[in-house]
């Protein structure tokens with residue numbers, strides 16, 4: 162029989178304490194919607210356990226009473242996975258109090274951190290022992306390691322270091338029935354059966370609750386050079402990437418693409434931004450090269466001189482101070498905010514094989530222009546990974562609501578051109594609730610069936626983040 166609210170609240174409070182069990186709408190409000198005000202919902206309670214044992218006892222209780230649970234870290238996810246539906250029957254399980262660095266071992270290049278540690282705190286802990294934890298996202302001050310792993314976050318250093326999955330050596334997971342699975346091995350080699358941790362990484366809270374992880378650390382680069390280059394086209398940007406990889410190999414840590422319109426938006430709307438080049442270009446690349454080499458800056462300068470001689474790059478500036486480096490990064494990172502000042506934008510997070518990027522951009526832009534004359538495509542992002550945030554901003558004179566009503570039609574164009582090239586409809590943000598229907602339409606049916614089997618096996622009562630990623634009854 163379903164528990165009454167009173168039975169539920171006293172049951173939860175008995176497990177983790179009254180002050181960590183929030184039940185009033187005011188106390189729960191910030192957990193029930195994300196920062197943009199999207200995906201609002203209602204929860205029966207928000208619970209804030211302190212450690213793995215408390216998470217396990219909560220899950221045992223929820224499993225017994227069939228109470229659906231929505232795991233939440235920093236609440237920065239962009240696809241609505243971390244907030245409850247509006248039915249009001251779920252509890253939000255906030256992992257934020259699991260915020261300890263359990264161990265840091267510079268010799269083994271590993272650190273064991275709990276799920277609620279923010280990405281920034283993890284980076285800082287690594288820095289204190291002269292190591293680098295390379296995952297890097299604009300949301301790093303708020304997002305948590307648990308959320309990063311549950312969404313297999315990408316960001317700006319994937320090119321050199323891989324995404325969250327590749328940076329994880331081990332996991333501790335609380336299963337739906339409250340059992341704790343300890344996979345916190347710190348081994349680079351361990352071929353003892355199936356690699357279970359990878360089932361939970363990227364599962365968006367639908368298969369288990371991540372409570373801790375062993376993360377890989379790297380040497381801190383002794384030198385880092387940041388460049389902003391103007392070029393003629395995305396094809397030229399790919400030629401530059403190829404050129405830099407030939408010169409610096411894995412030292413090319415960041416390679417971000419921006420169209421001219423993006424630079425204009427950030428310079429027009431965000432105080433302190435300015436075009437760093439004296440000449441005007443249709444496309445730009447923000448690149449970063451890292452290494453141990455004292456002469457790195459000279460080598461990068463020479464490499465860019467060659468790229469200019471070979472007509473790959475038209476013009477470039479190299480940051481000569483930390484302030485200049487930050488100013489160049491600001492051009493990239495303030496784009497989402499600047500775009501907000503231009504009216505509505507319909508946003509997509511896609512990936513295609515690198516070589517397909519230029520034609521994809523041309524084809525999407527042409528089809529969007531036919532559908533909505535004057536719409537302003539802003540394809541930007543992690544070009545080094547073939548990952549574009551392919552945003553389409555409304556025509557200047559068009560009504561915002563009328564443009565946003567075209568969400569599905571514009572999405573059909575972007576996703577059609579992406580899938581045609583065997584690309585991904587979600588390169589790094591995940592599926593959540595936003596892309597659930599789309600996933601069903603594009604994913605291999607055998608893969609979908611196996612995903613559903615896994616969900617039934619690991620969560621037989623269907624209490625973990627129900628209705629996110631996949632529907633078992635669809």
Ligand SMILES: Cc1cc2nc3c(=O)[nH]c(=O)nc-3n(C[C@H](O)[C@H](O)[C@H](O)COP(=O)(O)OP(=O)(O)OC[C@H]3O[C@@H](n4cnc5c(N)ncnc54)[C@H](O)[C@@H]3O)c2cc1C
Nearest residue numbers: 234235236237238242304305307308309311314315366371
């Ligand atoms: C400004 C900005 C920039 C961003 N840039 C990037 C980027 O470059 N690359 C990128 O990949 N993402 C980016 N994101 C998206 C987001 O920050 C990431 O997805 C991040 O990894 C989410 O972490 P979080 O702690 O906020 O998770 P939440 O938003 O709280 O949760 C995300 C998902 O993980 C689940 N979850 C959370 N914690 C756990 C846990 N411990 N166990 C199981 N499931 C859990 C939730 O249920 C939800 O499905 C950006 C977001 C913003 C706002």
